[in-house]
Amino acid sequence: MTTHAGRSRSATPASAPAVDTPVLATQELRVTFAGRGGRAGAHAVDGVNLDLRTGEIVALVGESGCGKSTLARALLGLERPSAGRVVFEGEPLRYATRALRAYRRRVQLVLQDPTGALNPRHTVYDAVAEGLRIHEGHARDERERVAGALSRSGLRPPERFLLSYPHELSGGQRQRVVIAGALILDPEVIVADEPVASLDVSVRGEILRLLLRLRADPGLSALVVTHDLGLAWNIADRVAVMYLGRIVEVGPVEEVLTAPSHPYTQALLSVLPESGASSPVVLAGEPPDPTRVPGGCRFHARCQVLASGRAQGVADRCRGEDPGVLEGGTEARVACHWANAGD
Amino acid sequence: MNYLEVEDLRVSYHTPEGEVPAVRGVGFGLAAGSKLGLAGESGCGKSTVALALLRLLPRSAGIRGRILLDGEDVLTMRWGRLRAVRWAGASIVFQGAMHSLNAVRRVGHQIAEPIRLHGSVPRDRVPQRVGELLDQVGLPGWRARSYPHELSGGQRQRVMIAMALACEPRLVIADEPTTALDVMIQAQILRLLDRLVGEHDISMLMISHDLSVLSGSCDRLAVMYAGRVVEEGPAHAVVTDARHPYAAALGSAFPTVGDPASRRAPHGLPGDPPDPADLPSGCAFRPRCAVVEDRCAAIDPVLWPVDSDSAGSAGRSAACVRVLDSAAPEDTGAPDGAETATTRVADPDTTLPTQESGAQY
Secondary structure: OOOEEOOOOOOOOOOOOOOOOOOEEEEEEEEEEOOOOOOOOEEEEEEEEEEEOOOOEEEEEOOOOOOHHHHHHHHOOOOOOOEEEEEEOOEEOOOOHHHHHHHHOOEEEEOOOHHHHOOOOOOHHHHHHHHHHHHHOOOOOHHHHHHHHHHHOOOOOHHHOOOOOHHHOOHHHHHHHHHHHHHOOOOOEEEEEOOOOOOOHHHHHHHHHHHHHHHOOOOOEEEEEEOOHHHHHHHOOEEEEEEOOEEEEEEEHHHHHHOOOOHHHHHHHHOOHHHOOOOOOOOOOOOOOOOOOOOOOOOHHHOHHHHHOOOHHHHHHHHHOOOOEEOOOOOOEEOOHHHHOOO | OOOEEEEEEEEEEEEOOEEEEEEEEEEEEEOOOOEEEEEOOOOOOHHHHHHHHOOOOOOOEEEEEEEEEOOEEHHHOOHHHHHHHHHHOEEEEOOOHHHHOOOOOOHHHHHHHHHHHHOOOOHHHHHHHHHHHHHHOOOOHHHHHOOHHHOOHHHHHHHHHHHHHOOOOOEEEEEOOOOOOOHHHHHHHHHHHHHHHHHOOOEEEEEEOOHHHHHHHOOEEEEEEOOEEEEEEEHHHHHHOOOOHHHHHHHHHOOOOOOHHHOOOOOOOOOOOOOOOOOOOOOOOHHHOOOOOHHHHOOOOOOEEOOOOOOOOOOOEEOOHHHHHHOOHHHOOOOOOOOOOOOOOOOOOOOOOOOOHHHHO
């Protein structure tokens, strides 16, 4: 079994809601994809504990291939964990068809490309009502609920949009329609995969403001999967940084993004064009392959701190000892021998 | 003399509904070895400018103006000469390397193609040259035998850069070179471009929707809106102290991590870019502008030097009535010819703020 590691840093976050049980959580979650033709399987998610509390926006950040989308899919019940579990309101997620169906109306997905997510031949009304029809058949108050979801998403007055087709809308409006489709079932959790990556910059702010406003709605939480640290800074309460299937640093946005502890988080922040860092740390090479997770700390081969010799005292552990899986909870934690050995 | 000089470039697309203007009078200059960033949202005409520079636009596009590349007008060039200028005079790194590379040809073959066509290297030395180019962009030589699908997004973009450098051009046009790449890979590619452009004394025109990417890589920035440059100046000044309300909105759309002002406060810009076929009267940005005034409906502002008294405004210009107000006529002499890259500012002798948008084309 892996050891629990992680250092809890000072103050508790001011923004975190005072609810103890997370609405959605993963416990030691692993998702492994079998290799073909005798090749090694890919450890896409390799042990993750992540809690999402009511009224909280958590940003899951990382490079492509780090497993963040697989983790999101597992949270939605779209991937079966090979070990560990997904826990919703204290109960482990069950994968029977009927149980999953009930679950999916409470945990909704918002996809990244609104143009691809909407059927070009369906009106806005049909697109938003689709989820409702799947779960409740033709509800008598369907029209009111569609209009309500549209106005919650900022498409006002909703009557103006009901009979529009996606091509008649702008990119931002389409993304709002997708979000309305997720809201119509009054979910407890929204999982948004790169909600603004395909939108123009000026629209980006609008959609982020919408997500921020929805957070004020009672009982709604969101996990936002993104590679954009600016997005996390804009809207998230907590941020989890993922590298090669593991969360390597997690904590309140103000702490993790202004005083990052993990060398990987430090590198990610230093290369932001606007960071103005005097010496950006550009890591060489591509993120390593999840079919061949390096021994020791999985980041050690690319770690700039280890390479610079600053981690001399713990270098043997970096190369030989897995820092382990971080615990859940809202405190700041980091999976790094060097950071945990004291700065 | 500037290596690239664009004068009053206008491009319109012929459509069944009539002429749709995509570029409405853009001018800039680029000195050898300097880097200009062209920013704007999709549909603002920035990619049309890039394609027009090498006459890569479809037949349905009508182009007017002058594009002087090393003193020769690309628009009137004969076909054979144009072929020689493409790749060797100026080359383009396109966005979306997956779609720009041929999926069924090895990348080494694709890098070799422009070298063979231009005959700049003896035939038997082409493989060696391909190896050199791969080495320059940080890929091992054996990658020449790979197919595009065997490479990651960042590696494919490196191949595109190797192709762009193959014939030793003096100008590289990079159209969204890092869009869709992760931050770390983006940093690698930008650093690579920066190094290669510096080592070979190449001029670069980089196009992106991301002002922060451009400000880190370019000396000067030009922000486009609805087919025009609306603000131009030194990169840092345009990003931190924009004078045109659109440039300011674009700059603040990308938050600075750690800046308390943007924490839980995403900035956007309401509304959509105008339909190029149906532009509003007066200033094209008027319907979305937060500081719009009554006169903006009547005045179509031209690019005008920013008041040179205020700090940090040297060599800056913006197309906004409020800039016209603050600039006294005697301050508005021709822009300093020594600038590394300058956008052509309207001649102050011509009638300025009264032209209606309809009279522009």
